Structures are given as C-alpha cells and as structure tokens.
Amino acid sequence: MTKNKEKIPPVVKLNYSKGDLIIKAGDYGKSIYEIISGKVGIFVESGGAETRVAILGPGMIVGEMAFISGNTGTRSASARALEDCWLEVWHPAILLNDYKKMPDVLRLIAGQALKIIVRMNKMVVELSLKQGKHKDRQTQKLSDQWADKRKLYRKMVSLKCVFRPANSPEELKIRGIIRDVSMGGLRITVDRLGFRNYIPIPGDELFVSTYFESNQKVNMTGKVVWLKKGGTDGTISLGMAFTQMDPDDRKSLGFFLMT
Amino acid sequence: MTVNSQVLMYIVSEESFSDKAVIIKEGSIGDWVYVILEGRVKIKKQTSGGLLTVDTLSEGDFVGEMAMLKQGNSTRTVSAVADGPVVLGLLDSVRLAQEWEAQPTRIKKVISNLIQNLEEVTKKAADMIIASK
Numbered sequence: 001m002t003k004n005k006e007k008i009p010p011v012v013k014l015n016y017s018k019g020d021l022i023i024k025a026g027d028y029g030k031s032i033y034e035i036i037s038g039k040v041g042i043f044v045e046s047g048g049a050e051t052r053v054a055i056l057g058p059g060m061i062v063g064e065m066a067f068i069s070g071n072t073g074t075r076s077a078s079a080r081a082l083e084d085c086w087l088e089v090w091h092p093a094i095l096l097n098d099y100k101k102m103p104d105v106l107r108l109i110a111g112q113a114l115k116i117i118v119r120m121n122k123m124v125v126e127l128s129l130k131q132g133k134h135k136d137r138q139t140q141k142l143s144d145q146w147a148d149k150r151k152l153y154r155k156m157v158s159l160k161c162v163f164r165p166a167n168s169p170e171e172l173k174i175r176g177i178i179r180d181v182s183m184g185g186l187r188i189t190v191d192r193l194g195f196r197n198y199i200p201i202p203g204d205e206l207f208v209s210t211y212f213e214s215n216q217k218v219n220m221t222g223k224v225v226w227l228k229k230g231g232t233d234g235t236i237s238l239g240m241a242f243t244q245m246d247p248d249d250r251k252s253l254g255f256f257l258m259t
Numbered sequence: 260m261t262v263n264s265q266v267l268m269y270i271v272s273e274e275s276f277s278d279k280a281v282i283i284k285e286g287s288i289g290d291w292v293y294v295i296l297e298g299r300v301k302i303k304k305q306t307s308g309g310l311l312t313v314d315t316l317s318e319g320d321f322v323g324e325m326a327m328l329k330q331g332n333s334t335r336t337v338s339a340v341a342d343g344p345v346v347l348g349l350l351d352s353v354r355l356a357q358e359w360e361a362q363p364t365r366i367k368k369v370i371s372n373l374i375q376n377l378e379e380v381t382k383k384a385a386d387m388i389i390a391s392k
Contacts, residue, residue, distance in 0.1 A: 032369060054383075061368060067369070090365065095365055095369065098365070104263065104265035104266070105266050105358075106355075108266060109292075109328065112324070113370075113374055114373065117373070119314070123387070124380060127391050130391060131390060
C-alpha cells in the first residue's frame with residue numbers, strides 16, 4: 001500500500017503523430033504541455049466549424065488556459081499535432097502550489113490576459129465564419145469549375161465511400177454515401193454521427209475512396225465547395241470538386257459514367 | 260469592476276489623461292504597468308488598413324502588462340488610448356519586476372506563453388477586422 005497521495009506525479013514525455021488530437025475542447029483536464037519538438041495547432045469550434053487560432057512550436061506551452069481559469073477545468077480549445085511532436089506533460093499539481101503562492105497582482109494580470117484571449121478568440125472565430133461565406137478566390141474558382149463541369153453528365157448513384165481530410169492520418173475514416181458523380185466532382189451525404197471527429201469547411205481538401213465495381217477501388221482527391229444540412233435527421237451533404245486523380249482512376253470514372 | 264485592494268498597494272502615483280490621449284504607443288519601449296482607476300481605455304493596433312481598436316478596457320483592468328511579462332524585449336505591441344477622461348494608477352515597476360523574476364521557471368513559462376498568445380490573437384483579430392471591412 002502506498003500512501004503517497006500527495007506525491008506530485010512525475011513529468012512525462014509523450015509522442016504524438018501528425019493529426020493526433022492532444023486536447024479536445026469541452027473535455028476536462030488541467031495538464032499543461034510544453035512542446036519539445038514539432039508544431040501544434042490550436043482550434044476553436046463554433047457553429048459546427050473549426051477555426052485555427054494559433055500555431056505553436058518548440059518551447060511553447062499548450063493547455064495553460066484551463067489551468068489558469070481554475071474553476072471548471074474544461075478545455076476551451078482543441079489542440080492537434082500538425083506534425084509529429086514530442087510534448088512534455090506537466091500535471092497541474094506540479095504548478096498549483098507555486099501558482100497559489102504567487103502575488104495576487106500577478107495572478108490578476110494572468111487572469112485578465114486569459115479573459116481577453118477568450119474574448120479575442122471568439123471574435124476571430126466569428127469573423128472567420130462570416131468571411132467563410134465569401135469563399136477565398138481559389139475555392140470560388142473551383143466552385144465555378146465544379147458548376148461548369150457538372151453541367152456535363154451527372155450520374156445518380158448510391159455508393160458507399162470512406163473519406164478523410166487529405167492531410168490527416170489514414171486511420172481517420174468517415175463513412176458516407178456518394179449520391180451523384182460526374183467527371184468534375186461528386187456529392188456525398190454523411191449522417192451527423194459521421195462527423196464526430198472532424199467537420200469539413202469549404203476549401204478543405206478531402207481524400208475519398210470507393211468501389212465502382214465490386215473489386216475496383218477508386219481514389220479521388222478534391223476540395224469541398226459547399227456544405228448543406230439535410231432535413232430533420234441531421235444528414236449533411238457536401239459537394240466536392242476534384243483537384244487530383246490518378247489517370248487510371250480517372251479512366252475508371254469515365255467508364256463508370258458511360259455504363 | 261472595482262480595483263483589487265492588493266493592487267491598490269502597488270500604486271506609486273496617479274496620472275490623469277484626457278479623451279484620446281495616447282497612454283502607450285505601439286512600437287515604443289517600456290514595461291511599466293497601469294491599473295485603470297476611473298474611465299475606459301481603448302487598445303489599438305496598427306494594421307495595413309490603419310489604426311484599429313481591438314478591445315476596450317475598464318476600471319480594475321491592467322494596461323501595459325504584456326511588455327512586462329513576455330520574454331525578451333519590452334517593445335509595446337499595442338497602443339492604449341484614453342476613451343474619455345481616464346485616471347490611471349502607475350504600479351511599482353521595481354517591486355513587480357522583482358516578484359516576477361522570483362517566480363519558478365515553469366510558472367514564468369506558462370504566463371509568458373499566455374501573454375504571447377494574447378499578443379498573437381490580438382494581431383490576428385486586427386487582421387481579421389481589416390479583412391472583413
């Protein structure tokens with residue numbers, strides 16, 4: 001039996017791969033992470049879309065906001081590894097005594113900084129959502145292309161597919177159903193549960209895999225040009241314009257459209 | 260918000276500013292810290308589209324704390340401008356600096372990082388405001 005309840009847990013080092021979630025917004029947790037190597041992105045979610053508010057690198061601290069806010073300890077933002085990272089994890093107990101002993105004035109200053117960061121993050125997210133409506137020029141161009149090409153033959157289908165953001169790890173798989181497809185792009189529906197881990201926004205590049213015939217796997221890469229919420233069942237539709245396709249896959253698609 | 264009694268004990272002098280007076284100028288050097296005793300202060304940032312208000316602080320809030328707590332130089336990264344008549348309390352910078360320096364490394368790292376985040380999100384917010392105009 002150990003009775004070392006007050007013993008401060010040791011500092012540990014953890015390794016994260018590109019795309020891994022380090023902190024999830026809304027979760028409980030007060031550990032603080034110091035980035036030893038690699039880059040970490042900070043994301044704030046609002047209205048179903050994730051907005052990146054910061055990119056942090058070696059020597060910088062992640063997760064200090066829940067510690068400083070103290071009371072609930074829920075995470076206000078998510079942190080995701082943008083590349084393979086080593087992080088040092090500090091249990092809050094390591095810092096808590098020192099933080100309590102700090103002069104009031106320093107603690108108040110830290111509290112004010114936190115309050116303003118939360119306020120500014122909210123403003124950044126609101127502004128970026130507003131601007132999201134005006135697509136960036138490249139996405140707009142793709143959208144026009146998509147509309148043009150889709151005037152060509154569009155085949156109505158019901159094909160199971162899996163997809164993921166093009167820059168995410170392969171393990172991430174979102175299931176959807178391709179509803180129609182043309183040489184220019186396709187439309188996928190996903191039930192709401194499909195988007196537990198990731199919610200696309202226009203401009204995101206997705207990697208989609210499906211089978212046209214029972215044994216003919218086809219991969220397609222494209223950019224999301226629009227997103228629409230379906231009826232009461234919470235289904236989400238997304239339109240995608242192809243940006244990249246292997247010549248063989250393109251040929252398969254061509255044949256598939258003709259048959 | 261009222262001014263915390265602990266903070267009042269750090270005040271070495273009171274300074275009054277009239278409406279639109281520049282209290283801190285972005286790009287200048289300095290690490291003294293004020294607390295707002297009366298009135299409001301606008302925080303402004305220089306952008307490609309001109310000087311932009313990114314936040315407004317009121318009684319009990321600190322002004323100028325970023326330059327003191329960040330690592331490295333003490334260049335001001337925002338301007339502070341009086342929004343109507345303002346009374347500020349100047350805090351004892353020697354005492355503050357000594358107390359800050361005496362903090363354990365990890366605590367200093369966490370707070371410096373917080374200030375750096377504040378600096379970055381302020382810049383980002385200013386850029387976004389300009390882009391949305």
